[in-house]
Amino acid sequence: MYDIIVVGGGVAAFSSALFAARRGLEILVIAKDIGGQANYTDLIENYPGLPEIGGLELVSRIKQQAEAFGAKVLIAEVTKIKQHEQSFVATAYNRQYKSKALILAFGKTPKDLAVPGEEQFKGRGVSYCATCDAPLCKNKTVAVAGIGDLSLEAAILLSHFAKKVYVLSKTDKLHGHLSLIKALHRRKNVEFLPFKQVLEIKGSKQLSSMRLRDLNTGVETSLPIEAIFVELGYVVHSEFLGNLLDLEQDGQVRINADHSTSVAGLFAAGDVTDRPYKQAVISAGEGASAALAAFDWLMRQKGSTGLTSDWTQIKRVNR
Amino acid sequence: MYDIIVVGGGVAAFSSALFAARRGLEILVIAKDIGGQANYTDLIENYPGLPEIGGLELVSRIKQQAEAFGAKVLIAEVTKIKQHEQSFVATAYNRQYKSKALILAFGKTPKDLAVPGEEQFKGRGVSYCATCDAPLCKNKTVAVAGIGDLSLEAAILLSHFAKKVYVLSKTDKLHGHLSLIKALHRRKNVEFLPFKQVLEIKGSKQLSSMRLRDLNTGVETSLPIEAIFVELGYVVHSEFLGNLLDLEQDGQVRINADHSTSVAGLFAAGDVTDRPYKQAVISAGEGASAALAAFDWLMRQKGSTGLTSDWTQIKRVNR
Numbered sequence: 269m270y271d272i273i274v275v276g277g278g279v280a281a282f283s284s285a286l287f288a289a290r291r292g293l294e295i296l297v298i299a300k301d302i303g304g305q306a307n308y309t310d311l312i313e314n315y316p317g318l319p320e321i322g323g324l325e326l327v328s329r330i331k332q333q334a335e336a337f338g339a340k341v342l343i344a345e346v347t348k349i350k351q352h353e354q355s356f357v358a359t360a361y362n363r364q365y366k367s368k369a370l371i372l373a374f375g376k377t378p379k380d381l382a383v384p385g386e387e388q389f390k391g392r393g394v395s396y397c398a399t400c401d402a403p404l405c406k407n408k409t410v411a412v413a414g415i416g417d418l419s420l421e422a423a424i425l426l427s428h429f430a431k432k433v434y435v436l437s438k439t440d441k442l443h444g445h446l447s448l449i450k451a452l453h454r455r456k457n458v459e460f461l462p463f464k465q466v467l468e469i470k471g472s473k474q475l476s477s478m479r480l481r482d483l484n485t486g487v488e489t490s491l492p493i494e495a496i497f498v499e500l501g502y503v504v505h506s507e508f509l510g511n512l513l514d515l516e517q518d519g520q521v522r523i524n525a526d527h528s529t530s531v532a533g534l535f536a537a538g539d540v541t542d543r544p545y546k547q548a549v550i551s552a553g554e555g556a557s558a559a560l561a562a563f564d565w566l567m568r569q570k571g572s573t574g575l576t577s578d579w580t581q582i583k584r585v586n587r
Numbered sequence: 588m589y590d591i592i593v594v595g596g597g598v599a600a601f602s603s604a605l606f607a608a609r610r611g612l613e614i615l616v617i618a619k620d621i622g623g624q625a626n627y628t629d630l631i632e633n634y635p636g637l638p639e640i641g642g643l644e645l646v647s648r649i650k651q652q653a654e655a656f657g658a659k660v661l662i663a664e665v666t667k668i669k670q671h672e673q674s675f676v677a678t679a680y681n682r683q684y685k686s687k688a689l690i691l692a693f694g695k696t697p698k699d700l701a702v703p704g705e706e707q708f709k710g711r712g713v714s715y716c717a718t719c720d721a722p723l724c725k726n727k728t729v730a731v732a733g734i735g736d737l738s739l740e741a742a743i744l745l746s747h748f749a750k751k752v753y754v755l756s757k758t759d760k761l762h763g764h765l766s767l768i769k770a771l772h773r774r775k776n777v778e779f780l781p782f783k784q785v786l787e788i789k790g791s792k793q794l795s796s797m798r799l800r801d802l803n804t805g806v807e808t809s810l811p812i813e814a815i816f817v818e819l820g821y822v823v824h825s826e827f828l829g830n831l832l833d834l835e836q837d838g839q840v841r842i843n844a845d846h847s848t849s850v851a852g853l854f855a856a857g858d859v860t861d862r863p864y865k866q867a868v869i870s871a872g873e874g875a876s877a878a879l880a881a882f883d884w885l886m887r888q889k890g891s892t893g894l895t896s897d898w899t900q901i902k903r904v905n906r
């Protein structure tokens with residue numbers, strides 16, 4: 269029986285493990301893989317205190333800090349979480365792990381195009397993060413397949429690096445905010461391809477072309493490209509939670525100011541929550557906060573005083 | 588006319604300056620001094636990504652990052668903020684600085700004992716943070732003057748380092764949660780001094796004694812100590828804001844999920860907000876979030892699309 273199980277393997281997960289373990293709690297982190305969103309970023313230059321750090325390097329460091337304070341890490345996919353006799357039971361690879369409190373920090377996942385070849389060329393031409401990978405496309409020919417402003421923003425950014433940027437749309441026009449569409453039209457190396465659907469991504473070692481269908485004429489063509497940016501947004505895969513707690517329609521976890529959820533003892537942090545902005549340091553802060561809230565809750569369950577010095581001290585001052 | 592003025596000089600202030608400046612905005616940080624709460628901490632060991640870093644060192648690093656992206660820093664005390672024709676006007680040393688948006692990140696201040704000698708020996712025996720300075724008290728004789736659980740928690744922590752810990756109370760007993768009082772009584776090197784009021788803190792280079800009055804008998808005595816921990820909680824000095832925006836009764840700034848306040852264009856981050864937990868990385872995350880919310884607000888004021896890729900992408904996905 270652990271004090272807290274943390275589900276996730278990114279910045280938020282290991283930050284919460286660090287803060288909880290430092291309070292002397294027994295912590296188990298169950299992570300499908302290590303890195304989370306940071307895996308999609310080669311270089312983070314906006315993490316306060318660390319001017320330039322690789323995404324995975326940052327997560328590895330926080331993981332080490334958490335482990336130094338005693339947190340245990342298990343690489344496995346949690347497929348079910350249920351409540352049983354005032355504890356939480358997480359199932360991973362048919363084994364069950366129990367804890368008194370639980371922190372959800374399993375992040376979000378970029379949405380796939382769902383075409384043949386996509387899986388094969390992930391990281392070798394197929395990218396889901398223009399902000400991360402645009403600088404790697406100097407003088408290359410690239411395509412953007414996505415929706416609305418996401419697609420427009422990615423194409424504008426890419427046009428500053430790539431030789432040529434194709435922007436695909438399934439209709440006759442670009443969708444999104446007018447200011448972005450205008451900005452895109454000013455970029456000379458951007459070409460708009462209307463009525464196009466991606467059928468397949470092809471190549472040998474690296475991606476080299478994609479097969480397209482013209483939705484107006486039905487004609488299929490092949491277009492040589494070196495990279496494709498899929499900008500369909502993200503999904504939060506919280507289906508495995510069933511109806512354990514209140515979720516937003518899009519799967520994000522609804523949290524209170526202290527990162528508690530609709531279920532007592534259950535907390536959430538990072539990209540998985542309904543907080544608006546998603547950044548590494550925001551996830552780190554949310555992880556810390558969720559851990560302290562979980563600690564406070566565990567103390568109060570034992571009839572103890574909870575986290576006085578951390579959060580009520582301001583309220584105690586007579587003014 | 589700046590895009591954003593940030594009021595404050597700690598982790599939250601420079602983190603917000605970093606994120607806002609990186610978006611290409613004109614930023615002015617007005618700080619009374621550099622460091623904020625981090626100044627009270629010699630060593631931070633729970634900042635994710637930086638296993639051991641000095642408090643001031645951390646703030647200096649984030650300040651440098653913000654300046655590298657173009658943020659300007661002015662050392663001055665803001666004594667007034669008002670709204671004038673859809674902009675904010677901050678007064679510091681009788682000069683006025685204008686901005687379109689403003690971020691409040693001026694933190695909190697530990698409450699003083701308000702006795703002679705206290706100012707003189709700050710950082711040389713007088714401490715306001717047991718969590719920060721307890722490890723520096725190995726084999727020393729120390730005193731705790733404070734209130735309730737804050738005082739009890741500090742004394743318990745100190746008893747693991749110091750040779751002797753005096754705990755002062757103005758009444759005949761200790762106040763606070765029973766579990767903490769019991770825990771304190773189990774510590775053999777803790778001595779409870781009832782009915783004691785601190786009159787003066789004395790020493791030459793370092794603090795060496797305090798003068799006490801017994802509130803029961805009226806007798807004044809001198810007690811040799813090497814450090815005193817003042818645990819009276821913190822105050823948020825938001826009086827200079829007048830009735831510019833909604834504040835909690837204790838002066839904390841009420842914020843929404845995206846760090847906006849009750850006034851359009853006005854945001855807040857860090858210890859000054861009503862978020863429950865106060866830690867360096869939480870402030871860093873809040874600063875980032877407030878900056879992105881301010882950026883989004885400024886874009887929307889210009890009729891632009893706001894921060895699509897940062898915060899609405901999840902919501903846009905069709906499921």
